[in-house]
Amino acid sequence: xxxxxxxxxxxxxxxxxxxxxARTALYNWALTLREGGTFVLRIEDxxxxxxxxxxxQGIIDALAWLGINNGHPQFxxxxxxxxxxxxQVEAAMRLYAQGKAYFCDLTPDQVQERAKASGRPGYDGFSxxxxxxxxxxxxxxxxxxxGETVTHDLVRGVVRxxxxxxxxxVLLRGNGSPMFLLANVVDDxxxxxxxxxxxxxxxPNTPKQQMLWHALGAVVPTWAHVPVLVNEQRKKLSKRRDKxxxxxxxQEGILADAMVNYLMTLGWAPHGDTEIVSWQRIxxxxxxxxxxxxxxxxxxxxxxxxxxxxxxxxSVADFIAVCQPVLASPSVPWPAAKYDAAKFxxxxxxxxxxxxxxxxxxxxxxxxxxxxxxIDDASWMKATKEAWARDVLVEMAAVCESCSEWSAVNLKVAxxxxxxxxxxxxxKTQAPVRVAVTGRSVGPPLFESLQVLGRDSTVGRLxxxxxxx
RNA sequence: GCCCCCAUCGUCUAGUGGCCUAGGACACCACCCUUUCAAGGUGGCGGCACGGGUUCGAAUCCCGUUGGGGGUGCCA
Numbered sequence: 001x002x003x004x005x006x007x008x009x010x011x012x013x014x015x016x017x018x019x020x021x022a023r024t025a026l027y028n029w030a031l032t033l034r035e036g037g038t039f040v041l042r043i044e045d046x047x048x049x050x051x052x053x054x055x056x057q058g059i060i061d062a063l064a065w066l067g068i069n070n071g072h073p074q075f076x077x078x079x080x081x082x083x084x085x086x087x088q089v090e091a092a093m094r095l096y097a098q099g100k101a102y103f104c105d106l107t108p109d110q111v112q113e114r115a116k117a118s119g120r121p122g123y124d125g126f127s128x129x130x131x132x133x134x135x136x137x138x139x140x141x142x143x144x145x146x147g148e149t150v151t152h153d154l155v156r157g158v159v160r161x162x163x164x165x166x167x168x169x170v171l172l173r174g175n176g177s178p179m180f181l182l183a184n185v186v187d188d189x190x191x192x193x194x195x196x197x198x199x200x201x202x203x204p205n206t207p208k209q210q211m212l213w214h215a216l217g218a219v220v221p222t223w224a225h226v227p228v229l230v231n232e233q234r235k236k237l238s239k240r241r242d243k244x245x246x247x248x249x250x251q252e253g254i255l256a257d258a259m260v261n262y263l264m265t266l267g268w269a270p271h272g273d274t275e276i277v278s279w280q281r282i283x284x285x286x287x288x289x290x291x292x293x294x295x296x297x298x299x300x301x302x303x304x305x306x307x308x309x310x311x312x313x314x315s316v317a318d319f320i321a322v323c324q325p326v327l328a329s330p331s332v333p334w335p336a337a338k339y340d341a342a343k344f345x346x347x348x349x350x351x352x353x354x355x356x357x358x359x360x361x362x363x364x365x366x367x368x369x370x371x372x373x374x375i376d377d378a379s380w381m382k383a384t385k386e387a388w389a390r391d392v393l394v395e396m397a398a399v400c401e402s403c404s405e406w407s408a409v410n411l412k413v414a415x416x417x418x419x420x421x422x423x424x425x426x427x428k429t430q431a432p433v434r435v436a437v438t439g440r441s442v443g444p445p446l447f448e449s450l451q452v453l454g455r456d457s458t459v460g461r462l463x464x465x466x467x468x469x
Numbered sequence: 470g471c472c473c474c475c476a477u478c479g480u481c482u483a484g485u486g487g488c489c490u491a492g493g494a495c496a497c498c499a500c501c502c503u504u505u506c507a508a509g510g511u512g513g514c515g516g517c518a519c520g521g522g523u524u525c526g527a528a529u530c531c532c533g534u535u536g537g538g539g540g541u542g543c544c545a
Binding site: 010011012014044046047050051081107108111119120121122137139156159160161162165166167169170172173174175177179180181183184199200201202203204205206207225227228230232234235236262265266267268269271272273274275276292293294295296297299301302303304305306308312350351352353354355364412415416419425426427428429430431434440441442443444445446447 | 470471472473474475476480481482483492493494495496503504505506507508509537538539540541542543544545
């Protein structure tokens with residue numbers, strides 16, 4: 001077992017794993033790798049009302065997809081917070097025995113009423129000196145000491161909190177179960193965590209937890225609070241409002257490498273003039289001290305641009321391989337039986353520079369696997385409105401039927417002759433042919449497309465188009 | 470309300486007192502290339518929130534203002 005630093009990622013299984021969590025996990029993972037430490041995954045499942053077991057597997061799968069996998073020697077877990085309930089309660093009772101915590105029988109409503117009456121928000125310490133023992137419905141509250149709590153944060157620096165502004169928070173619920181603040185600290189102690197790197201939303205929890213670490217007689221870990229990810233309204237990313245599920249991006253054909261690279265550039269940047277860098281370089285260069293202090297906008301457009309870069313950087317063979325899931329997806333517009341791997345392989349290189357996400361691929365090649373192309377009406381109208389369009393289609397159909405060798409170059413040469421006869425530009429004349437054959441006005445280069453489609457289909461579609469005019 | 474954090478192009482960032490007439494990337498615009506669309510190439514637009522200090526010198530340090538954000542649960 002490694003003696004290096006112990007980082008941890010502690011998500012709660014309350015929904016789809018989201019990009020903000022992924023970024024935090026990646027930060028921890030990069031640090032773990034660089035420093036020869038350990039990455040502990042702990043599922044914080046103490047909120048019985050909200051956590052769902054199925055989300056746990058989703059977290060594990062998404063982490064694995066991003067390269068954080070439990071097969072790696074520096075990965076430890078997953079642990080479950082609920083498994084440590086006994087130790088958490090025991091720690092709480094120790095605090096009670098030492099007078100560092102006390103029981104209170106006020107209900108949440110009563111606490112609120114008193115706060116309202118006094119004009120001061122939060123719990124007022126009503127039961128501090130009442131000497132209540134444990135009992136059903138009674139919560140255990142931490143007795144916040146007087147003074148100041150000074151935290152040292154690797155990204156924020158020194159952050160001071162006046163303890164007078166911190167209420168006596170709950171350690172154990174009325175039903176005896178441990179709450180987050182306590183459970184989190186006890187687990188971190190059990191797992192010998194040395195570095196707590198988490199999102200900025202936890203910064204206000206830090207003085208409370210630091211007091212707990214002290215009260216429990218342990219050496220506090222090193223804190224680091226990284227900025228949150230926000231939407232275009234500059235609000236923290238929310239599962240309800242925003243598109244945040246890692247799994248969804250994966251399904252749409254965002255590559256893991258692109259996602260990882262993009263996420264790492266939110267709040268941080270590698271040295272030099274390019275942000276597209278290898279994971280190894282990220283591991284080598286990433287430092288918490290260099291992390292920005294302000295929230296970062298999760299820009300899907302830039303994520304997509306990164307993804308396009310990664311797609312283009314792949315070999316054609318890799319691109320073909322990575323396209324298989326989307327080409328075999330049930331949402332594809334052609335009947336599964338009609339898919340022809342050889343045809344896709346023949347045209348793959350030409351689609352590779354034309355897609356940003358893998359989900360864009362099917363619409364670029366669907367004409368190859370459909371009996372008849374799905375003609376886009378607007379494109380059709382526009383491409384055939386000139387008088388010459390019919391002649392071009394007729395002449396092209398004839399050429400296609402009669403030309404000797406069925407090849408892109410041959411077709412191009414023949415078509416250029418037609419174009420010249422009409423004293424037009426290729427950019428113009430190819431439009432009706434393209435729409436007739438592929439159904440769209442944009443797509444991979446025309447003659448290569450025809451070559452892959454084949455002579456019979458091409459001629460058939462041209463004839464059908466002429467009949468349609 | 471109270472506590473805390475933050476502030477460089479629209480966005481993500483480089484910048485840690487002189488190398489900054491502030492660099493890169495995404496987006497946008499133009500041109501080139503070109504069989505559509507992309508890709509690629511070239512160029513352009515565009516920023517240190519404001520006000521005071523400190524200093525020979527400030528995007529960089531200090532204070533204030535303004536503006537954002539987070540927290541304020543018997544959620545995590």
